[in-house]
Structures are given as C-alpha cells and as structure tokens.
Amino acid sequence: MLEEDMEVAIKVVVVGNGAVGKSSMIQRYCKGIFTKDYKKTIGVDFLERQIQVNDEDVRLMLWDTAGQEEFDAITKAYYRGAQACVLVFSTTDRESFKAIPTWKEKVMTEVGDIPTVLVQNKIDLLDDSCIKNEEAEALAKKLKLRFYRASVKEDLNVTEVFKYLADKYLQRLKQQTAEEPELVHTSSNKIGMYAVRNHTHTNTKNSTDNILCHQSLWSHLLP
Numbered sequence: 583m584l585e586e587d588m589e590v591a592i593k594v595v596v597v598g599n600g601a602v603g604k605s606s607m608i609q610r611y612c613k614g615i616f617t618k619d620y621k622k623t624i625g626v627d628f629l630e631r632q633i634q635v636n637d638e639d640v641r642l643m644l645w646d647t648a649g650q651e652e653f654d655a656i657t658k659a660y661y662r663g664a665q666a667c668v669l670v671f672s673t674t675d676r677e678s679f680k681a682i683p684t685w686k687e688k689v690m691t692e693v694g695d696i697p698t699v700l701v702q703n704k705i706d707l708l709d710d711s712c713i714k715n716e717e718a719e720a721l722a723k724k725l726k727l728r729f730y731r732a733s734v735k736e737d738l739n740v741t742e743v744f745k746y747l748a749d750k751y752l753q754r755l756k757q758q759t760a761e762e763p764e765l766v767h768t769s770s771n772k773i774g775m776y777a778v779r780n781h782t783h784t785n786t787k788n789s790t791d792n793i794l795c796h797q798s799l800w801s802h803l804l805p
C-alpha cells in the first residue's frame with residue numbers, strides 16, 4: 583500500500599483519428615457494452631473504472647477525446663495532467679495509422695513522456711486490413727511503445743491495454759515516491775495520489791455541458 587486512505591487515480595487520455603473506436607473502447611472497458619452506432623465525440627468525454635493492481639486500488643479515469651481536428655483546441659487542454667495515454671488506429675483506416683506519430687507528439691507536447699500504448703483496433707476486420715503486421719510492429723518499435731492488437735467489438739485485449747498502463751504507471755509512481763517522498767501529499771497532481779472521497783457523476787456523449795462539469799470536477803487534475 584502506498585499510503586493509507588490514499589487512492590491512486592490515473593488520468594488516461596485515449597487519442598487517435600475519428601472513428602477508430604476510442605469511445606467504443608472506453609465504453610467496453612467501463613460499461614462492458616459495444617454498439618455499432620457511430621456518434622462522433624464532441625470535444626471531450628470521460629468514464630471511470632476502479633481496478634486492483636497488486637492489491638492497490640486504482641481509479642482509472644478514461645478521457646475520450648474527439649478525433650477530428652476541428653476539436654483540437656478543446657482536446658489539447660484536456661491532455662494536461664494526463665498520466666497515461668492510449669494511441670489508437672484502425673485496421674481498416676490507413677490514415678489513422680499514419681497519423682499516430684502526430685497524435686503522440688500532440689500529447690507529449692502537453693504532458694511530456696507518460697506511459698503510453700499503441701493499439702490497433704478492429705482486428706475482427708483483418709480481412710479488410712490496410713496495414714501490414716510488420717508495418718505496425720515497426721512503428722511501435724520506432725516509437726518505443728508496447729503494441730496491442732485489439733477488437734473492441736469482440737472484447738479482445740481491451741482489459742490488457744488498461745492493465746498494462748496501470749501497472750506501468752504504478753511502477754513509475756513507486757519509483758518517484760521512493761526518490762522524492764515529499765511529493766506524496768493530498769491532491770498532488772504531480773504523481774496522481776488523492777485522498778479517498780466519494781463522488782458520482784453522469785455522463786453522456788456529445789454533451790458540451792459535460793465539458794464544463796468535468797472541468798469543475800477535475801480541475802485539480804490540471805496543472
């Protein structure tokens with residue numbers, strides 16, 4: 583246990599081009615559902631899930647960002663304070679694959695080097711693939727990222743992605759705590775530890791109200 587009555591909360595941003603399956607991935611992980619409908623995300627949205635990692639309670643706050651460039655100004659602000667990142671592209675969308683280095687750069691510019699994974703989603707559509715396996719693996723190697731092939735539809739590898747990020751983040755947190763114990767205090771946005779408290783919120787896609795609601799709820803997460 584890192585510290586009594588403290589909880590580790592990890593802000594994870596999920597980024598990538600439009601329609602690659604970011605919202606679906608978050609919904610699958612947090613609500614266990616998948617829908618075929620496509621409703622593009624306006625701005626930013628988030629859901630959360632509590633998990634246990636090595637007997638540690640970890641709250642994952644998954645921020646769903648819009649893939650369209652028109653929302654760049656809004657989404658960029660929400661990268662701030664992110665402690666982990668999922669970069670997503672789709673098996674059937676070559677442009678989304680080519681855009682990955684740019685997405686990584688956008689996030690890094692705001693928050694620096696945080697635990698990050700590369701995810702190729704929609705592998706249930708492998709027959710229509712426009713990306714060779716070697717290409718995707720080469721990109722992951724070049725960007726020095728753990729690479730997962732996933733299908734949100736078939737519920738393949740979704741849990742693994744978030745488990746990996748939580749593990750990786752906790753490793754860093756423990757290392758940082760050992761090196762700089764004075765950083766551990768309530769509401770420290772530097773290392774993602776918070777006093778345990780109860781809160782509830784509702785969330786619907788495409789609601790601009792949520793952006794304000796999230797901002798006030800989580801403003802302590804922003805530097």
Ligand SMILES: Nc1nc2c(ncn2[C@@H]2O[C@H](COP(=O)(O)OP(=O)(O)OP(=O)(O)O)[C@@H](O)[C@H]2O)c(=O)[nH]1
Pocket residue numbers: 598599600601602603604605606607617618619620621622623624647648649650703704705706707732733734735736
């Ligand atoms: N076949 C298949 N379809 C998927 C999968 N994941 C998502 N989809 C579909 O892809 C479409 C886009 O999914 P979204 O989750 O809305 O995509 P997004 O990345 O959030 O899109 P933006 O909000 O525009 O950024 C939807 O019709 C989903 O049902 C998958 O693993 N396999």
